[in-house]
Amino acid sequence: MQFSYVNPTQIQFGQGQIASIPSLLPADAKVLVIYGGGSIKRNGVYDQVKEALKDIPWQEFSGVEPNPTKETLDKAVAIVKSEGINFILAVGGGSVIDGSKYVAAASHYDGEGWDILEGKHQVTTAVPLAAVLTLPATGSESNMGAVITRAETHTKLAFLAPAVQPKFAVMDPDVMKTLPERQLVNGIVDAWVHVCEQYLTFPADAMVQDGYAEALLKNLKRLGEQFADRDNDSWRANLMWTANQALNGLIGAGVAQDWATHMIGHELTALYGVDHARSLAIVQPSLLRNQMATKQGKVEQMGRNVFGLADGDDLAERTVQAIEAFFHSLDVATQLTEHESSKAEAIDAIVGQLEQNGMVALGESQAITLNESRQILEKAVA
Structure with missing residues (x-):
């Protein structure tokens, strides 16, 4: 056994932990909340996040697919770059969190985002991100991996980068009640x-x-x-x-x-x-x-x-x-x-x-x- 191990993601585990988000964000945070198809608006998670961010500048991006596509995520990258977003909050399961990692990495890169998946660009910096987990499955909320699909070519590839490891992860089991x-x-x-x-x-x-x-x-x-x-x-x-x-x-x-x-x-x-x-x-x-x-x-x-x-x-x-x-x-x-x-x-x-x-x-x-x-x-x- 020869290894170096560190997991820097702070875990906020338990009921009601979404309320702790403001204390974990940087003082100057300008947040982009990224989520999927809208289930968080039906199960109350969106309202909890909205309440937590009431004193923090934020905007949202929705529509991330169950297998997140480059084509959709590039639209979020454009928002991050044009609006001066300096923190990403992924609210969803592994697909939303993986997609947010792509957005975080691609937003610090001037080239084609897919270069990251093909290994043509090595990610060394990214927009800081965190996760509010709504579907337990992938562990993406506290690791540095992501899997992204290119719909145009039916290609699904992965990338790993410490820079996209979430800073913190909110894990409230109550959000699973409506899954x-x-x-x-x-x-x-x-x-x-x-x-x-x-x-x-x-x-x-x-x-x-x-x-x-x-x-x-x-x-x-x-x-x-x-x-x-x-x-x-x-x-x-x-x-x-x-x-x-x-x-x-x-x-x-x-x-x-x-x-x-x-x-x-x-x-x-x-x-x-x-x-x-x-x-x-x-x-x-x-x-x-x-x-x-x-x-x-x-x-x-x-x-x-x-x-x-x-x-x-x-x-x-x-x-x-x-x-x-x-x-x-x-x-x-x-x-x-x-x-x-x-x-x-x-x-x-x-x-x-x-x-x-x-x-x-x-x-x-x-x-x-x-x-x-x-x-x-x-x-x-x-």
């Missing part, structure tokens, strides 16, 4: 795969990272099992905090990370509009089976320590089956059905996108070539 069931399920699945991407690689004797990852997976498993009883403060708070911890950098510190499930899943979202979390559930079981030669040790460890399975020659396969059963218990499919073309055409399209986007050597060992991706998709596409 649709589908979004809560997506939050569980998304957080689950986030943990697995940092855990299901190869044994590294990282006792803290492994133990903490297993605790988070057991939390998510229990929350899924208790889904019918989700309308209570404890369930909401535990999902919100678990999803945050799944991707705040701690369990990935000093250990190998995979992320191939995400890279392939992104193409399902970009091409067929599959919910991000559900794209991950489609890819993960097939990918684990395809890569079992290198992942068997950790998959078996997960079977024992998370699912309580007995040892045996088939433990790894039984563990993958348990993962599938977990997804199915939440009514989440593990095969792609959204494609309107034939299976062969869908696979060709996805592999073509992977190749176009440079995703030709994925996984913790860069062993998932386009050929392996095709084999994974053979099992993942219905």
Whole structure:
């Protein structure tokens, strides 16, 4: 284990914490509030934010999509540049927060914003930002990553930059009360795969990272099992905090990370509009089976320590089956059905996108070539 770890995001966790925003903003803050489709106006969050900012100059930008697009976000960049905005407040889930990170970074760059996603511009400065989390899933509220879509080319890419790490994150579980069931399920699945991407690689004797990852997976498993009883403060708070911890950098510190499930899943979202979390559930079981030669040790460890399975020659396969059963218990499919073309055409399209986007050597060992991706998709596409 060799790593440097810091997480500078201040977390304001609990009921009523939106009111704390003024005390956390710079004295000279001129704020742009960025949000999505307007649900925050129906669930009371917008009014709470408006009240918190009543003595602070601010304006708003709405319309950020569930998979935030460069085309929409560039309009917010123009506002930041023209209006002298010096602080961004993202109010929403991972998509709004990711999109706000793009806005923050692109606003300090005179070139084409997409250069950031293609690695042509390295982000070193950005407009400071913070988040009011409304949908627990991605952990974007306290990490430095973002995933952005270019609608024109159906391209979905990610970037990482410490400069876009939120300064603070307000996490009030009460805001989850009006979330649709589908979004809560997506939050569980998304957080689950986030943990697995940092855990299901190869044994590294990282006792803290492994133990903490297993605790988070057991939390998510229990929350899924208790889904019918989700309308209570404890369930909401535990999902919100678990999803945050799944991707705040701690369990990935000093250990190998995979992320191939995400890279392939992104193409399902970009091409067929599959919910991000559900794209991950489609890819993960097939990918684990395809890569079992290198992942068997950790998959078996997960079977024992998370699912309580007995040892045996088939433990790894039984563990993958348990993962599938977990997804199915939440009514989440593990095969792609959204494609309107034939299976062969869908696979060709996805592999073509992977190749176009440079995703030709994925996984913790860069062993998932386009050929392996095709084999994974053979099992993942219905």
